[in-house]
Amino acid sequence: MADFAIRPALPADGSFLADMVVEAANWRAGSTRPRPAVLADPIFRGHIAGWQRPADRGVVALDGEGRPVGAAWYRLFAFDEPARGFVATGVPELIIGVLPLWRAQGVGRALLQSLTDAARSAGFARIALSVEHDNFARALYRSEGFTIVATAQGRDTMVRLLA
Numbered sequence: 001m002a003d004f005a006i007r008p009a010l011p012a013d014g015s016f017l018a019d020m021v022v023e024a025a026n027w028r029a030g031s032t033r034p035r036p037a038v039l040a041d042p043i044f045r046g047h048i049a050g051w052q053r054p055a056d057r058g059v060v061a062l063d064g065e066g067r068p069v070g071a072a073w074y075r076l077f078a079f080d081e082p083a084r085g086f087v088a089t090g091v092p093e094l095i096i097g098v099l100p101l102w103r104a105q106g107v108g109r110a111l112l113q114s115l116t117d118a119a120r121s122a123g124f125a126r127i128a129l130s131v132e133h134d135n136f137a138r139a140l141y142r143s144e145g146f147t148i149v150a151t152a153q154g155r156d157t158m159v160r161l162l163a
Contacts, residue, residue, distance in 0.1 A: 002063075002102065002105040002106065002107065003063070003064040004061050004062060004063055004064070004069060004102070004105075004106075004107055004110070005061070005062045006059050006060070006061055006062075006110055006111065006114045007059065007060055007062060008057075008058070008059060008060075008118075009052070009057070009058030009059055009060050009071060009073055010052070011051065011052045013051070013052075013058070013060055013068075013071070014048060014051040014052070016060065016068050016071060017047075017048050017051055017058065017071055017073060017097075018035075018039060018048050019097070020070065020071045020095075020096070020097025020098075021038060021039065021044050021047055021048055021095065021097060022035045022038045022039070022097070023097035023098065023099060023100070024044075024095055024096065024097040025038040025041075025044060026038070027132075027135055027136075027137070043083055043084055046075075046077065046081065046083055047073075047075060047083065047095045051073075053075065055075070055076050055092070055122075056073060056074070056075050057073060057074055057092075057115070057118045057119065057122060058071055058072060058073025058074070058115065059071065059072055059073070059111055059114045059115050059118065061098070061102070061107045061110065061111055063102075069098065069099045069101075069102040069107060070096070070097060070098035070099060070102055070107045070108065070111055071096070071097060071111065072094055072095070072096035072097075072108075072111035072112055072114070072115040073094065073095065073115065074092035074093060074094040074095075074115060074119060074127060075092060075093060076089075076090065076091075076092050076093075077093060083130070084130035084155060084157070085128045085129045085130030085157045085158070086128070086157075087126070087128045087149060087150075087157060087159055090124075091124070091125075091126050091127065091128050091159070092119055092124055092127050092128070093127075093128045093129060093130070094112075094115055094119075094127055094128070094129050095129070096108060096111055096112060096115075096129075096137075098111070108137065108140055109140060109144070112140065112141075112144055113144065115127075116144070116160060116162060119162055120162040120163075124162055125161065125162055125163045126159050126160065126161055126162060127159070127160050127162060128149075128157060128158065128159045128160075129141065129146065129157070129158050130155050130156070130157050130158075131155065131156055131158060132154055132155050132156075133151075133154050133155065133156060138156065138158075141158050141160075142158075144160065145160045145161070146158035146159060146160045147159060147160070
């Protein structure tokens with residue numbers, strides 16, 4: 001396993017979280033959705049606009065030299081402005097991004113575990129996410145207790161019970 005540490009996300013991490021939104025959008029090898037196009041998408045923009053709102057929580061993975069290499073965070077979305085993994089008001093939706101060189105080294109799992117622990121500690125009973133059908137991360141999510149609750153347009157909405 002690679003040498004990395006996890007710390008809480010801070011208000012100053014907004015720019016790095018935007019980078020991780022772009023990584024999340026470009027998870028396929030060779031994917032080239034440019035940063036401006038990704039950040040112009042209202043769904044992706046919704047995950048970072050105004051970071052850090054009072055209910056927002058996140059974690060950042062740092063390499064051995066303290067450089068950020070991945071992040072996972074959650075937000076609450078309103079019924080009239082849902083994200084792709086929206087299941088209900090009051091259920092946070094997470095997003096996760098890891099730099100390509102750090103994928104498949106345990107960073108994503110560590111981020112996911114740390115973030116679900118934070119959501120549980122904050123009193124949430126469930127946490128949700130959205131993932132494309134062919135994204136290899138689906139196996140990670142299933143292994144961490146997420147189950148599919150809805151499928152539409154090539155994406156699964158997955159939920160994990162935290163209680």
